[in-house]
Amino acid sequence: MSRALHPGRLSLLLAGLFSALPAFATDLLQVYRYALAYDAQYTAARASAAAGREKQPQALAGLLPTIAATGNTYWNDSTYKGSISALNDSYHNKYNSHSYGVSLTQPLFRWQNFVQYDQSKLLVLQTEANFAQAGQDLILRVAQAYFDVLVAVENLRAVQANKTAIAQQLEQAKKNFEVGIATVTDTYESQSRFDLATAEEIAAENELEVNRYALRVLIGTDPGELNRLKPTAIMAPPQPASMEQWVEAAERDSFVVQAQQAATEAAAKAVEINRADHYPTVDVVASYNQNNGPGQFGVGSIDNTTSQIGLQLNIPIFQGGAVNSKTREAIARRDAEAASLDNAKRSAALSARQSYLGVVNGLAGVRALEAALVSSLSSLESNRLGYEVGVRINIDVLNAENQVYVTRRDLARTRFDTLLAQLRLKAAVGALGEGDLEQINSLFEAP
Template sequence: MQRPLIAVLLASAFTLYANAAQAADLIQVYQQALANDATYASARNSLTAGQERIAQGRSLLLPQVSLSGTHMKNNGDMTPVNEGATTVVDGQPTFITRRDTDNSQNVYTLQLSQPLFRWANWQQYQQSKLAQAQAEAQFAQAQQDLIVRVAQAYFDVLTAQDNLASIQAQKSATTEQLASAKRNFEVGTQTITDTHEAQAAYDLVVAQEFAAINDLEVRRTALQQIIGTAPASLATLRTGVTIAPPQPATIEPWISSAEQQNYGVAVQQLAVEIAKREIERNRAGHMPTVDLVAQSQRQSQTAYGVTKNNAIGVQWTVPIFSGFQITSRVRETIALEEKARNDLEATKRSAAQNARQAYLGVNSGLAQVRALEAAEVSSKSALESNKLGYQVGVRINIDVLNAQRQLYSTQRDLAKARYDTIMNGLRLKAAAGTLKEADLAPVNALLTNG
């Protein structure tokens, strides 16, 4: 019994170790965000609530059935005006006296009302369909926002990791230079100035390392806020990846798509339509209403027995004067419709600007990546030359340190430029309203677990 248990525990430990060693890629992190992000869950609940709007609007056009009733018990007496007088009842003289009037009454009413003409209800039903479409557009926008937020948080962590790795590489190189400067000073081949310069560079990089460690923790916490758990190690960008330029290659189709298909624009377009319907709904306050009414009533009284009554007919109402309330509401909704139109125009301009900015960001990012790739090659050559010159005495220690710093800085900037270019590509599709979960697959293919 003990051996299988031990085997299970060992297998579980091995599985946990293997999972920990396997870096999570962008799609895996996105799947975690789908399940755990509170903002996305809130948007999903809003969609569920919005999908009930049509049923609520339709209910205003359907029959309304109600059952009501009363139960009354009367307790009293009746005193005749001629109390004490004598009258003849069945041939016998009888005194006229006070008598009790106790009785009970039960009334049950079943009523059906079917709207025949209620213009306000019809407009509200049309508004409910627009409101449901608006909730769906808002949820689609929340899906796009989640993709962008997850990718941004993911690459922010990679950027912080690259920055820390660059600083730690500088620290390692500076440590070697400091040790070399101290040895050369001890044997008299270099001055104390070289040692001081190396020490200053070492102290600076140590301070930068503390800041980089803190920044990495902040970025990991930001990602944790989205996915709900502490992020595992992340797959990194492969060396020398090629980032595809945007297709189509011209900016006009992207701007046109942003002005027409952006989900924020769609939400505002629906808001304008809802505002139009609101004007008509308020104007309906001047119109008559017509309902078909059917009623069945049963009334029972102790003194009179049971009475039943069935009725069916048409009930109508014509509004005459409401203290100018309806006119005021119409003016209010006209102003709100104009506001919705202005909000729509502002949203279109913002979407177009976001598309333009992202498009230019992708293209400038691609140019920057090419320039930094060339700078990386030059920086490597410069470092090798400075190391050789230092060995033969034509370069000093600070020259090597500067060359190392330049190379690591270039490599860090190159990685950051690639991340920014990828993010601008995602933002461009989001602005155009075409960003989907499938768009993460090409980005994920640029990552490696190695």
């Protein structure tokens, strides 16, 4: 007869089962999606975008009618002394009086309101461009933090491998000295290199810890182990292969340029808005009012209703010079925004050139360092063999081991710098998105 499993035992069994499963590393896309929900800088940009989109309905309100309702009630306590016809008397009366009304104003001609509505569309475009740029910046910050951790991991692994090799060399040097086939100098040299490698290991561990914490600040959780770049990963060169085409696209399509272009055009509209304060305005006005209360001296009652509709013209004549001053200020701000637009285009062009060269030169650097690593490993084997047969000294082996470590470290850093340059190049032309991150993510695998 079967027996039911106690809930406590079931929990222990499930815990043991899941603990036995292999842990999955966190990939680049997961980290990015964590950052989308957690990063404070991007959250602030999202809220700013929502606020900026309200500029257009606010400006539209200047073209629509405004309706207002009013009402009041008063308690009256009046005393009258005098004569009415043949009567000499005094009157003292207490009563309520009420009134209410509705008014409507519909602008017919307020040029500044029309221009302000057009300006609001430009301000919304600026807001959207800034938000899109914030999205690109988030991708770059995530990739930078992710790659920094992986570079630190590769650096630590290389330092530890170098330290292990030096420790073996130190042990061999001690044995050779004990049997009299080597001098104590070899032992001192190996010990010196071992102590230096220990110091480098401590520094590498600290760098890894700092970089992991920087990533955690970005995503709000400990990502655990990260996916590593595949040894066979192939990084494609930029397409198109012409740097000038990337530069032209950056000057035209960069979100920074788009935002500044909209800001410049909005500043030009501001000049027109301020000048329009000199222009007359025409509105349709309508009102309805009703007053209720007793008649004069509290005798009888009054129910007075008034309806009005018409046109209202307002012609500004003199406003103390404020309009001219505000117009001059707006012209100066327009010129400043135009200069900022030129600067944005130049900065976008520079960023595109730097990123393009970063990709092209990075790919060349990766190939060169891969070849250098093969050569360094061959040199290390040759020096070890030469040391065994007595044609090489201990310092030659230590130098060869150090060269292998340096080459591995530089190769890892160059690979990640090249990947980041690819993302920066896309960002320079306003084309960086999650799809590009997915493409980069496909070059990684679980460790």
